[in-house]
Amino acid sequence: MADHVLTLKHFFEEARAGRLTGIRCGKCGELAIPPKEFCPSCQDRNWAPVPLAGAGSITSFTVIRVAPRGRGAEAPYAVAVVRLDEGVSLLGRIVDIPFDALRADLPVRFRPLVTGEQTAIGFGPA
Numbered sequence: 843m844a845d846h847v848l849t850l851k852h853f854f855e856e857a858r859a860g861r862l863t864g865i866r867c868g869k870c871g872e873l874a875i876p877p878k879e880f881c882p883s884c885q886d887r888n889w890a891p892v893p894l895a896g897a898g899s900i901t902s903f904t905v906i907r908v909a910p911r912g913r914g915a916e917a918p919y920a921v922a923v924v925r926l927d928e929g930v931s932l933l934g935r936i937v938d939i940p941f942d943a944l945r946a947d948l949p950v951r952f953r954p955l956v957t958g959e960q961t962a963i964g965f966g967p968a
């Protein structure tokens with residue numbers, strides 16, 4: 843059973859390869875990303891992976907000027923909640939878009955941010 847569940851590890855492996863994958867609840871149809879163990883809508887655990895195109899638009903954003911420990915050299919940077927065209931929202935780091943160009947509804951596109959073994963969710967210009 844667990845073999846059919848998209849794990850967070852697999853989610854980031856796919857993201858590293860440039861593929862964004864969500865999961866859809868087989869019971870109620872809720873779409874979720876990143877993977878969750880149980881459906882937040884109906885509490886079932888009946889997920890099927892869904893490939894996502896990676897295109898969306900900014901819902902809200904924040905410029906991080908004081909970064910978490912160990913990431914100080916990366917600040918300032920912007921993080922945004924992006925609503926994908928498929929209707930699900932995801933937090934990611936904004937790359938290659940000037941801060942003063944950031945606004946709600948700005949179209950963006952997913953891109954993986956790979957640093958060594960780490961993969962993070964990024965969004966660049968659409």
Ligand SMILES: [Zn+2]
Nearest residue numbers: 867870881884
């Ligand atoms: Zn559900």
